[in-house]
Amino acid sequence: MGESPLTEDSTFVVKESVIIDFICAAVFTAMAISALMYDNNIDSGNRLFIKSLGFCIIPAIWFLKRGIQNKTSFAINKTGIYFYKNFVTDWQHFKTAYVTQKEITGSVSDNFILVVEYYKDGESGFFKRTFPLSATQDKADEEIMAAINFFAKLSKGY
Structure with missing residues (x-):
């Protein structure tokens, strides 16, 4: 069954794969x-x-x-980005996001992380938070980035 396309009022949800668990x-x-x-x-x-x-x-x-429990790892919507129900940032303070691989010596698995850069009111510079992306999540890294880009552009009126 295919995913419904993102809309202004939708929420993109990433969960751990129940089947794998x-x-x-x-x-x-x-x-x-x-x-x-x-x-x-x-x-x-x-x-x-x-x-x-x-x-x-x-x-x-x-x-x-x-x-x-089937917890939601990420929720991305018109208000911002959430990680395990904890608010990360809204789109007005959002700077950028990207997926990279964390180098861990001796690790034989991929260690992909989502990096979110954002500003805080009253603080100089920007802040950077990293979030692990596991191979057991039900959405791919590319889908997560597409959702972030969709809502970031939506907030800017594109």
Whole structure:
């Protein structure tokens, strides 16, 4: 099912993918259950390893909770940008936004971040905030930037 186009009164919402959260919860739960039900007729070193897999229930619960809550990561609308319901900036104080990759030594995954630059009343210069963009979000980086550009231009009357 396609997304509806952005309008002046719409809100662009980015959430974590519920499907990925539930799949991860199921995998971790299966690992924990299989470890706890494993046959005890093995040597003590391997038994300890197998039983320690029972701790997989902790991330299973975390992913399940995250999937059920299905929180909104970003909300972008005509009033401004919000991150987990916290107001970041309005369009009158907005300077620019861009996506970049944060270099983390030894990291094998992409570490994309959204950088938002904005002004504050009574303060000189501009401020910069960074927000993580995960691979499990239900919208692509390009879609997020398109929504920001749409509402920024809308606020300027373009």
